[in-house]
Amino acid sequence: MSVMFVLLPLALLFAGTALGVFIWAALSGQYDDLDTPAIRILHEDDASAASGSGQGAKAAP
């Protein structure tokens, strides 16, 4: 049972990491628009498009 003293903090650490990622995603606006990116991924890349900045570009705050 004393393994609890290791496992519980470890489990909380994992949960904390996942939570940290969620909070980062929420605060950086990843959840602002849930519909358009789902559509955008279906468009084929065309060579002439200059808007190749893609996912690197962040939406306005």
Next chain:
Amino acid sequence: MRIAEAPSESPLATAVACAHCGLEVPAGRVSEGKELPFCCEGCRAVHAAIHDRGLDRYYAYRDAPAPAPARPTGRSYAELDDPGFQARTCWTAPDGLAATELFLEGVHCAACVWLVERLPSLVAGVVEVRLDLPRSRAFVRWDPRAATLSGVARQLDALGYRAHPSRGREVQVLRRLEDRRMLARIGLAGAAAANVMAIAFALYGGIVHGMEPEYAALFRWASLVVTLPAMIWGGGVFFRGAWAALRVRTLHMDLPISVGLVAGFTQGLVNTVRGAGDVYFDSVTALIFLLLSGRYVQRRQQRGAADAAELLASLAPGTARLIEPDGIRDVPVEALLPGARVEVRAGDTVPADGVVATGRSAIDVSLLSGESRPVEAEPGDLVHAGTVNLSSRLEIVAQRTGEDTRVGRLARLVEEHGRRRAPIALAADRLAGHFVAAVLVLAALTFVLWARVDVGRAVDHAVALLIVTCPCALGLATPLAFSAAIGQAARAGFLIKGADALEKLTHPGRLWLDKTGTLTAGRLALLAWWGDAAAKPLAAAAEAHSSHPLARALVAAVGPAPDLPVTIVETQGGGIEAAVGGRAVVLGSAAFVSSRIGAVSADLDRRARELALQGLTPVLVAVDGAAVAVAGFGDSLRDDAVDALARLRTHGWRVGILSGDDASIVQATGARLGLAPDDCRGGVSPEGKLATVREDGARGSVVMVGDGINDAAALAGATVGIAVHGGAEAALAAADIFVTRPGVARVADLLDGAHRAVGTVRRNLALSLCYNLTGAALAMAGLVNPIVAAILMPLSSVTVIAHSYRARSFGRAEAPPCR
């Protein structure tokens, strides 16, 4: 590719689908050649624009045809390049690129996203375009040295999307940041609740079977560590709310919530440190999570309605056509200065108060004064900003512009009254005060009673009572029920900006209607006939071949004309002479008729004058050289107006008309609706409306229903302001509720819905109070432990959530709301 197939897809040759929008092509436009069919020139132009730029893939991406034909306007959008305008709507990134947000009309599907985001390859200098489809907003980044915003807007226009600058950016950015923070808080509280609950199950096992103290300590400390951030960051929302309410000495639901949270957390902290006793961390975190989620849902729903109203407002054109020596230029209204000469085309809104320099036209002043009849304007006449030029081109010299115009002053009045209006506490918040008092008294009582047995247990039971009565369901009852109702209302065509407006609508008082647009149908009808009824069919037969609105109204009222040989001579602006089956019929104004048949009898002449006084248009009818009857035409009432007023009265409202129209017309309309003459006030100025509304507001609840700028101040000053279909920008901004479909029956529907929504809230409150009473009774009996609390609280919340979303306050609209 889809374009080539589109025409052949339709089974019948008669139903050819437009190659751009997919709507049926009118028969006259279908040609046999190789050309693609288009329903209108707009679609042809947009299709050509898409094709010329090599963007045919748009049609392949499209999964549904466009909901409406494309209408490129060909505007120059030059006003978007004005430096003053750009300073307010655009911003510059550190790398020298400019950025802005545009609201796009007409984006609706995946293909639109693709097409709009191809813009950087079409306009040199545009770096990035990203479309937010649900909100119809495009984020644009461009190099100001290589491209102009007007160029971007022109390109979008050519593709069939009208671009509007998105106003109030600062507010939107703040809201979006607040939304993100709220979401992060919910995530934190949710994760904390789930993890603490998992740990709590181990502790529950300990309550039942016993547990070694070092493990109990581990679980308590772990729960504390997880709860702490949720308490500080998530619970902080409620502590700040409670503190703010205390400081201004008002009551708010946040207060009892904070008491429960603090009690639960403090007890847990103390028991963790001393290593004995119960901890309620699972209840505390679940409480924070549920309440935050409720707040978030409410925020989103209310935001939806407010955004929609703002969108409608931003559609209004804010440009003027400035006449300069070298041509005409579009400028933002804000950039106009007194003395500027501007062109106002037919259909345009007058941009400034000024004097007509050249041209003659009819001006629709109804938005400003409420007067429904157009006013003639000729050189030298004063015209006001906000009025609409109806018939022909005018040139005016601006005298007062911007905030100095009559409309600008009214807008300031609106703003002042919007701010001054005291917030009315919702029923739940008023309840919160009693709730806190009752809970504290009960906790004290529990302590005193148990202190005679054991002081330690007395503290435990008193704290358990504070925790178990923490108003989770009570805190969710109002936001969830109202947000569900506001969501349903939006689908039914009512945009409601705040839950308080719904609650206020259930306290009856005075209800003022603006006549134009709400009570009347806006078309002419035969309302009075005095004299020989036998002349009616003859008159109708004579008028059957005329397209004059009065003639149509007469024919509609009398029914199909007798089949007689008819010849007519129409005199513009006078009347009509006809030979109907061998009888000579003359219809028209008194002057016209008397010029044809000689003197009209004094009796008929008097009747005609009376009708004119009532606001009706009199038409004399003469048969075989003698005037026999007089007909009165006026704006007809809506079919449902009388019923709707009866429904409003059954809710306990005293209904009246408050209009800028001529007093005699208002009295006549009121009489037809069965309203007391005292309740029908005509010729009221915008300032007078505000005064009336404030006077009534001092005595009780007052609702103003209106649509024009002239109503805006009264809308803002009333307890609840309702703007109706077709309203002006200022009216939308000032009102609490916007009804997107026409008619006073919709106002009655709104009241019905408000009553049902408030009923749901009351039942929710009663349900959650029952749970709290049960909890309090158990705690006083000393029967509450963390397991009981953990069962009772989610159970009460789920009841309230289910009840809120099951209730139907607003029915679905039978027709889609039109804009």
